[in-house]
Amino acid sequence: xxxxxxxxxxxxxxxTALFPFWFNIGGSNAAPEIELSERAKAARYCVxxxxxxxxxxxxxxxxxxxxxxxxxxxxxxxxxxxxxNMSLSTGEDSCLGCxxxxxxxxxxxxxxxxxxxxCWECHTTPEEVTR
Amino acid sequence: xxxKYMLPLAGVVLLFLLxxxxxxxxGLQWFFGIVIPYLAVIAFxxxxxxxxMGWADSAVPFRIPTTCGQEKSLPWIKQNRIDNPDTAxxxxxxxxxxxxxxxxxxRNTKAAFHRDENNRLSYSWEIFLWxxxxxxxxxxxxxxxxxxxxxxxPVPWCLKALEYMDGIVQLGLPNxxxxxxxxxxxxxxxxARRIFDAxxxxxxxxxxxxxxxxxxxxxxxxxxxxxxxxxxxxxxxxFTMGIxxxxxxxxxxxxxxxYAHLFMVSVLIVYFPMSKLMHMGGIFLSPTRNMANNTRxxxxxxxxxxxxxxxxxxQYEDHFRDKMIEAGLPVDKKE
Numbered sequence: 097x098x099x100x101x102x103x104x105x106x107x108x109x110x111x112t113a114l115f116p117f118w119f120n121i122g123g124s125n126a127a128p129e130i131e132l133s134e135r136a137k138a139a140r141y142c143v144x145x146x147x148x149x150x151x152x153x154x155x156x157x158x159x160x161x162x163x164x165x166x167x168x169x170x171x172x173x174x175x176x177x178x179x180x181n182m183s184l185s186t187g188e189d190s191c192l193g194c195x196x197x198x199x200x201x202x203x204x205x206x207x208x209x210x211x212x213x214x215c216w217e218c219h220t221t222p223e224e225v226t227r
Numbered sequence: 228x229x230x231k232y233m234l235p236l237a238g239v240v241l242l243f244l245l246x247x248x249x250x251x252x253x254g255l256q257w258f259f260g261i262v263i264p265y266l267a268v269i270a271f272x273x274x275x276x277x278x279x280m281g282w283a284d285s286a287v288p289f290r291i292p293t294t295c296g297q298e299k300s301l302p303w304i305k306q307n308r309i310d311n312p313d314t315a316x317x318x319x320x321x322x323x324x325x326x327x328x329x330x331x332x333x334r335n336t337k338a339a340f341h342r343d344e345n346n347r348l349s350y351s352w353e354i355f356l357w358x359x360x361x362x363x364x365x366x367x368x369x370x371x372x373x374x375x376x377x378x379x380x381p382v383p384w385c386l387k388a389l390e391y392m393d394g395i396v397q398l399g400l401p402n403x404x405x406x407x408x409x410x411x412x413x414x415x416x417x418x419a420r421r422i423f424d425a426x427x428x429x430x431x432x433x434x435x436x437x438x439x440x441x442x443x444x445x446x447x448x449x450x451x452x453x454x455x456x457x458x459x460x461x462x463x464x465x466f467t468m469g470i471x472x473x474x475x476x477x478x479x480x481x482x483x484x485x486y487a488h489l490f491m492v493s494v495l496i497v498y499f500p501m502s503k504l505m506h507m508g509g510i511f512l513s514p515t516r517n518m519a520n521n522t523r524x525x526x527x528x529x530x531x532x533x534x535x536x537x538x539x540x541x542q543y544e545d546h547f548r549d550k551m552i553e554a555g556l557p558v559d560k561k562e
Contacts, residue, residue: 102512109508117471120380121472123380123471124468124472125472125476147459147479150480151480155400208380208464211460212391
């Protein structure tokens with residue numbers, strides 16, 4: 097192989113390997129800010145602690161789904177001693193009952209890290225219902 | 228038990244513990260999260276370029292393609308254009324099939340003695356190495372490309388489509404990504420082959436086991452973070468975007484497992500250019516694959532041929548004519 101062809105291949109390889117760096121020139125490292133509703137702010141607690149909630153909420157929702165659908169058990173006793181109604185989107189006493197704005201609460205982070213949860217293939221947000 | 232794999236295994240476990248304890252115990256997030264990854268990227272690029280340039284400088288004076296089919300010959304003899312290419316286009320097809328489908332590995336054979344009174348040696352087709360290698364490399368590719376979601380904001384549709392396809396079995400929450408599991412399973416298979424197949428075990432060295440253990444470690448920590456111990460993904464992306472925009476941040480709430488994962492990836496890319504993993508670049512430069520077998524059609528002159536001072540027969544005869552005539556030997560010119 098000619099040396100020029102090898103160097104051309106190397107240039108392509110280095111450019112590909114460093115893609116994340118040159119693609120983000122002028123970019124920022126800012127994570128999205130989520131907006132809590134007045135009610136959520138006032139409550140000052142959620143089902144789990146903040147960072148646990150960030151990391152674990154999808155597993156929690158998965159367990160809740162099984163518990164509700166299979167065992168008809170809607171009562172969740174949190175580690176912080178409080179009880180919660182296991183429901184994603186129905187009524188005041190549900191996830192979306194407190195975190196009312198899905199776009200500003202769920203979607204901002206999900207979009208940031210490219211997560212497309214299939215919750216909304218079955219569930220609707222309360223806003224969608226009233227609209 | 229065999230020190231050829233016990234040492235690399237212990238090494239990988241130590242590397243893991245080093246990063247885990249360094250972050251959890253000593254709070255060295257900035258070291259394992261910022262210093263090491265930047266140094267690793269520099270070492271990787273520098274090492275890779277150096278290695279390939281070294282290869283580019285080495286001489287390939289002769290056409291040495293391995294021929295696996297009929298060479299171009301008389302017009303009524305059918306040539307195998309891919310396995311014995313005589314044109315650049317044939318070579319290109321051959322290389323594409325080699326790089327994307329590992330065609331030469333597909334022909335892998337194994338030698339074994341017949342287990343009967345004849346005890347005859349026979350060769351049989353062995354496809355599992357090819358299958359395992361193909362699964363491993365493609366799963367690794369998909370996993371690596373998937374990780375671009377941490378380095379792009381916004382995440383483009385093509386990455387989302389890839390993630391959708393990778394998670395299409397929709398098992399559990401978060402979705403199972405098939406590529407990660409296939410990667411781990413294939414790496415374990417390739418490891419099992421080296422440990423349990425006596426003939427392969429005999430020719431396996433620490434340098435064969437180390438990258439396997441390292442990749443298994445990376446896959447296990449990655450899978451653990453996604454499905455079991457969980458990690459704050461938004462924090463992780465904040466961190467990765469900080470690295471690639473040169474505004475590094477250490478996010479709160481991201482645990483030591485993440486730094487251990489990152490450290491092992493850093494070690495892997497530093498180790499890459501000095502190891503057998505360079506077959507990634509080397510496959511393009513295999514002279515037995517990337518050359519056309521056209522030595523009968525085209526004259527290839529050794530590029531470093533210099534003008535040799537030759538002594539022709541005419542000069543020889545001029546030199547010895549008298550003596551040759553005297554001895555009665557025939558000469559071209561009498562005078």
